[in-house]
Structure formats: C-alpha cells, structure tokens
Amino acid sequence: MKNRITELLSKTKKPVLSVFYTAGFPNLDDTEKIAIALETAGADMIEIGIPFSDPVADGPTIQMSNKKALDNGMTVALLLKQVAGLRSKVKMPIVLMGYLNPVMQYGFEKFFKDAANAGVDGLILPDLPLDEFEKFEPLTTSLNLSVSFLISPTTSETRIRKIDAISSGFVYAVSASSTTGAKGEFTTEQLAYFNRLKSYNLKNPFLIGFGISNYTTYSQACAYGAGAIVGSSFIQQISESKNLEADIHQFVVSLTTSK
Amino acid sequence: MRYEVDEKGYYGNFGGAYIPEMLYPNVEELRTHYLEIIQQPEFQKEFHELLQNYVGRPTPLYRAERLSEKYNAHIYLKREDLCHTGAHKINNTIGQILLAKRLGKQKIIAETGAGQHGVATATVCALMGMECMVYMGKLDMERQRPNVERMRILGTQVVPAVSGNMTLKDATNEAMRHWINHPTDTHYIIGSVVGPHPYPHMVTLFQSVISEEIKKQLLKEIGQPNPDYVVACVGGGSNAAGAFYHYLNEAHVNLVGVEAAGLGVDSGESAATTALGKPGVLHGSKTLLMQTTDGQVIEPYSISAGLDYPGIGPLHAHLFETGRVQFVSATDDEAMNAGIELARTEGIIPAIESAHAIAALSKLELTQEDVVVVNLSGRGDKDLETYIRWGKY
Numbered sequence: 304m305k306n307r308i309t310e311l312l313s314k315t316k317k318p319v320l321s322v323f324y325t326a327g328f329p330n331l332d333d334t335e336k337i338a339i340a341l342e343t344a345g346a347d348m349i350e351i352g353i354p355f356s357d358p359v360a361d362g363p364t365i366q367m368s369n370k371k372a373l374d375n376g377m378t379v380a381l382l383l384k385q386v387a388g389l390r391s392k393v394k395m396p397i398v399l400m401g402y403l404n405p406v407m408q409y410g411f412e413k414f415f416k417d418a419a420n421a422g423v424d425g426l427i428l429p430d431l432p433l434d435e436f437e438k439f440e441p442l443t444t445s446l447n448l449s450v451s452f453l454i455s456p457t458t459s460e461t462r463i464r465k466i467d468a469i470s471s472g473f474v475y476a477v478s479a480s481s482t483t484g485a486k487g488e489f490t491t492e493q494l495a496y497f498n499r500l501k502s503y504n505l506k507n508p509f510l511i512g513f514g515i516s517n518y519t520t521y522s523q524a525c526a527y528g529a530g531a532i533v534g535s536s537f538i539q540q541i542s543e544s545k546n547l548e549a550d551i552h553q554f555v556v557s558l559t560t561s562k
Numbered sequence: 563m564r565y566e567v568d569e570k571g572y573y574g575n576f577g578g579a580y581i582p583e584m585l586y587p588n589v590e591e592l593r594t595h596y597l598e599i600i601q602q603p604e605f606q607k608e609f610h611e612l613l614q615n616y617v618g619r620p621t622p623l624y625r626a627e628r629l630s631e632k633y634n635a636h637i638y639l640k641r642e643d644l645c646h647t648g649a650h651k652i653n654n655t656i657g658q659i660l661l662a663k664r665l666g667k668q669k670i671i672a673e674t675g676a677g678q679h680g681v682a683t684a685t686v687c688a689l690m691g692m693e694c695m696v697y698m699g700k701l702d703m704e705r706q707r708p709n710v711e712r713m714r715i716l717g718t719q720v721v722p723a724v725s726g727n728m729t730l731k732d733a734t735n736e737a738m739r740h741w742i743n744h745p746t747d748t749h750y751i752i753g754s755v756v757g758p759h760p761y762p763h764m765v766t767l768f769q770s771v772i773s774e775e776i777k778k779q780l781l782k783e784i785g786q787p788n789p790d791y792v793v794a795c796v797g798g799g800s801n802a803a804g805a806f807y808h809y810l811n812e813a814h815v816n817l818v819g820v821e822a823a824g825l826g827v828d829s830g831e832s833a834a835t836t837a838l839g840k841p842g843v844l845h846g847s848k849t850l851l852m853q854t855t856d857g858q859v860i861e862p863y864s865i866s867a868g869l870d871y872p873g874i875g876p877l878h879a880h881l882f883e884t885g886r887v888q889f890v891s892a893t894d895d896e897a898m899n900a901g902i903e904l905a906r907t908e909g910i911i912p913a914i915e916s917a918h919a920i921a922a923l924s925k926l927e928l929t930q931e932d933v934v935v936v937n938l939s940g941r942g943d944k945d946l947e948t949y950i951r952w953g954k955y
Contacts, residue, residue: 356858357731357844359738360582366725378856403580404843408857429582430843434570453583457745462586480584480745 307396307424308472319530321348325368327377335389340548342393344555353401362484364535379409383421390422400427419446425472456496467505474509485516485536497527565810571759576876579758580843584742623779628907635928639938649940650801651682657768659686662749669693669748673737675730676867677709679753684718694718697736699729727861754798755875758846769804789933793818795918797869799878801939820922822864823891833862834891835874836882850879865894866914892921913940
C-alpha cells in the first residue's frame, strides 16, 4: 500500500491544508471528533500533537493546549489507541508530531511499530537530530512511515538538501525564525525565503507552517509550497468551543475562502 | 575511561544536541567557533585578567581548622563564595560574554533560578555595556526579590516566566523560546553545564579554573596537588564540573557530588536526579532526568532554589553511570543544619546550595589522614530569608 501522504501530495492538483491540534485538548476524548470534523470541513491532512511538559518551540497557545491535555491525562499509549480507533473513520493522512522525550520513554522502535499498526502515516519529531534518526530510518521505511524534518529561514542550502534527502512525505518549512503562533502577515523576506525554497526543486514537496492564521497567509503559503499547516489559530478557535463541528467547519471555510 | 566530550558532543551515552531546527544555526555557530575562540591567547589573557582583577581570583583555599577537628580529617574550603557577586557563576558569565563579543552579538539573554546566574550575567553585561534580558520564573521572582532588584540596578530587564510551575525549568524554556525568535543578534548565556552541545563542555571549561587553582594551592599547602576527596553540590552541576574537572583522570581522588534530597529522596519532594532520574531529553541534551513513566518532566523540589533542576549536566550523568563520581544527597534539614554548623565553626554563612556539600562530610567515612576539599560555591547573603524562616539557630 502506498503511503497516504505521498499519495495525497502526488495526486492532488490543489494546495493541501494540514491542521495541527494537540491530542487530548480541549477534552481527553476529542481526538476522533476533531479529526472527523476536519475531514468533513475539507482539511486534507491532520497532524496530531503529542503533549509534552516542556514545549520549547511553542508559543503561548500551544503551550496552553499541551498543559491542558496533560492535565486531562493524555499519554502516548492512549493517543495510539485513539488513532487506531479513528483510522477507519477518516481517509486523510494522519501525522503524529511531538517532542522527543515522551517518544523515547515509550521506546523508539515500539513507538514506530505501534504507530504504523495504528494507521499513522507520518511522523514529525522536531528535536530528533538527523544523525540520531539515521539508525531508525530502515525501520520507518519498512513500516511505510514518512518522517518529515523541519527547515527554517536560517537553514543553509546545504543543510536543506541534507534534510530533504533524509525526509520522506514532505519537508516542513517553518515560515519564520520563531516559536509557533499566529502572526499578522508574511514579510517580503519570508516570501523571498519561500521563493528560494521553491527554486531548489527539492525531492519532497514542502508545506509551510508557523504564523498561518488567515486567508492571506494561507493563500500565500499555498502559492509557494504544496500547502499550508495551521496550528495555533485552530487551537485558539476550538479552545472555548461549545460546538466543535460547527466551529471547525467555520474555521476551515474562513481560512480557505477569500472574503 | 574517557571523560572528555567527543566530537559529536557526547559524554558516553549522554549529551548531544537535541534541538529543533530553528535553534540549529545558533548552536552550530557556537559549536564551530567556541574552541577556536577560547584557545586564542588574546582571549585567554582577557579572561584571566578579568578573573584576577574583577572577580578576585584565585579564590583562597582555606584550611578549616575547627571543621577539620570535628570531622577528624584535613578539610579545606575552596572559597568560591568570595568571588565578585557571591558565587562561582561569574567564572562562566565572564567567559561567555567575551565569547559573545567575539561572535559579534549585541544582546544577551539568560535564565536564572535563585538569581545568582542572573546577577552574574547582569554584572558582566553592565561591565561590557551589552543589553541584557534575564528570564526568571514568576514564583522565583517573588522568592528571591533582592536578586531581582540587583539585576535591575545593574540595568538588566528581568522577564517573569509565567509558563509551567514558574521556576527555573520554565525560565530556561522561555529563554530558549526567546533565542528561537532572535537567532542572529543574541547570545544565550546558559548558567550551568546543561543544554545542547557545546554548552556543557564550554561551561565546564570556564569553571575548570576552580580545580586548576585547587591543584596549585594544595601543592603549596601540603606538597602534592591531589586530595583524597573533592566534594561539591550538584543542581545542574556547574560548580561540581569545575571542581572535578582536573581530577577526572586522577583515579585515586574520590569525587563526591551532593544532590538535594529535599524532604527526602522518596518523599516526592526532592531534586536528587541520579537517584530518581532516567535517561531522557530536556533542554537540548540527553541526560538523567526526573520524569514520569510517560516522559513528562517532574518539577523538582529543594529548599535551595539553585538545586531544584529536574536534570543534571550530561557530564555528570556520565560520571554517575561510570561510577567515577559518587553521588550522595542531603535533605533540607541536613543542609540547613550544615549551614548553621559552618557559620558557628568557621564564621562562614554558606549559600544553601553549598551547605549541601558541607552536609555530605558526615556521610563520608573519613580517616584522620584524609585531605578533603569542599567547594564552597556561594555565600549565604542571598539566603538570609530562608535562614530566618528556618529559625533554628
């Protein structure tokens, strides 16, 4: 079977919308409900965050969702169980994203195998060093798991090519030298960086994430990359939600439609 | 056994650089330049002149007569408490600010728990005329108000860390986030032998002046450079790394690290990382870490705000795993009693961190020939409130 991420990105003619949300937030059992609502609303892919006590790359919104999710009792084992349960209910690719330590404690090999068995298609582990990953690469490849690494505006071309070579599925282009969080609009420097990435003709398609919060930033990201990743502003939208389905639908529509 | 860092930044199984890509260029810039810069004769000259004329080095190695009598051994105190700003922390901040200048950085950030590293950073920034921002847990700011004001007097902006439990771990998270957001003009002065490679090694090198001096001073004092024991407290482990460094390959010198047991190692309120931790990744390195079975970091506890860190430097994790350093722990009560004891026997009120090292003396089986060096890492001025609240004196 082909990897769902590769399938999606090779077939689709239109830009991809990938939505990040923290597992166990706002409520412990919302993982499935949010996934289904996102697919119904038109999202193409989901990235489910494994909560961690010390999310150093995240701004206040995702810090808050991590803390709440942990207070709610979310664990790696429970998340994998939830993913296995929701796998048959959505068609889109499911990516798990998380800081290294919870994965390390679960056990790397066990995590990769259990994630693949649960129906996970891809992984993003932002603080996993490239050379540490090399020893796991044969295993993730054999499990048909894609593994995406991050690049940032300060990443050199040499390193971008190295990251592209070791990544599969897609490369995660962080839009700015920043932690996660909704910002205003992209600057001309950021657009120049996207353009530079485009000119490299990387092996993998790249998705642009961080700082995408409205139609303008979404459509700009889509104009340069294979699509956009949205996280903090989505989490803001659902944090006080009384009706998840309706709010998620409204979020996706307003993000992807010009006014 | 090898105790030096390897080319990938590991001490045995520990260390490395586990950082998100947004931090990679900052850390890589340091990694490729730190040794070359530190080894420049002109850097060494400026560093040592400042240590001598500004910090007040060499600090005395003082033979503690009455303490020696009490423990029936030859006990020496390495007086880091006499350094400018009151602790060993400034050895590292002097080194790092000279490095930051040579890297062309204009701004400095730092994290601080009790405020000692924050004050030492604010001090060198004032000295060098550099802009300085120190992250400090909101709770620690309330607990350590005099140090907050010291930093402000020195012209530093103290930023409250309001995430998590609002203590040292969270201040470190906030400093790292700030660094991610300011990748080009800012240097992050980490205060202990923690963080991604090259920080643990770099901070160890700057602090190694402590054991370099002990060797010379002991040679003069007793005719040979090596004692039987070197004892130091360990939070992140910077003063211990400095006191142990030049003895790591002297196998017959017993090295003792003293962790904070808080209310007791098994009380649930402790910071004894080697007793309670498992290998994990926090703040950019793989090390021993206090954590739940799910890999969430546990908030440590100690009466000493300088020792309540959930990890230890990767060098110390390696020294623990290989057995090169014997790790013991002292409870709040033991440390406070030892602090009062040192005040009464030698007229020195130690920082509560350093009082943990004194408390370990009664746990060692000393003979009357033994020469023991205790690294007295800081003075107790900052802890007056805690001594007063303790009240048993």
